[in-house]
Every structure is written in structure tokens, then in C-alpha cells.
Amino acid sequence: MGNSGRSVMAERLFREAAGGRHESRSAGAEPHGCGAEPTVVEALREVGIDASDHVQHRLDDDDLAWAEVVIAACDDVCPVVAGKRYENWGISDPYGLPVDQVRPIRNEIAHRVNGLVASLDGREGTGRSLSPPAHEG
Secondary structure, eight states, X not given: OOSSSHHHHHHHHHHHHHTTSSEEEOOBSSOOSSSOOHHHHHHHHTTTOOXXXXXXXXXXXXXXXHOSEEXXXXXXXXXXXXXXXXXXXXXXOOTTOOHHHHHHHHHHHHHHHXXXXXXXXXXXXXXXXXXXXXXXX
């Protein structure tokens, strides 16, 4: 739940796909460093997205109050948030993986993000998404 891998990719890919129509934040239950995983930054750079300025953030009550949709990407220890649209994507953890193994994870997240943006575009609301409080190494 470190806010350094999947959540970074989801947040940055969401911002790109939403084109300013919706907002996104990422957070982790247990941030353990200061930035994004280097291979995550590299994988995002390959698709024209800069995540080098990412600062890890601990999930808090303000984030949950702000979010309309909560996306979790972890595989076993994600917090469940009552009263919000909640999806657990169960995405593999890129922590410590070489970039050639991070790319498919990035692509899976991009696919799911595109579906989420399409869903948000088709309904009322602010489209604020908190993505994902995930276990990341």
C-alpha cells in the first residue's frame, strides 16, 4: 500500500484519459518512500506521461470524503470503503520488476482507466476518482 506503483500509473493515466473532465488522486495506506518506482516512471514516460514529480501520499479521511469513486488495484489487502462506488481491479504489483514486466501492468491499468472514464462521461457527478489504495511492495 505504498502509493508508488499501480496507484501512480492509474492516477496519471486517468488524468491523461479524462483530459480535464474528471479529477483523480492517488493514495496508499502505508506509503514507504518518497516517489514512484523508477520502472513505473519509465513505463509512463514511454507513453508520454511524466510521473517523476510524484510524492507518496497516505490515504486519509479527506481523500475518501472527496472521492466519488474509489479504485483499488491490490490483490489481497485493499481497504473497502462503504458508501462510495468501489472497484477492486486486482492488478499485479510492479514493485521491483524490470520495465518489460511493468509495461503489461501499465497497459492493463490503461485499459481499465479508459473504461472508467467512459463510464464517468456517461453519467452525472463530478467524476472524482481516488485511485488506488494499493499494496505496492
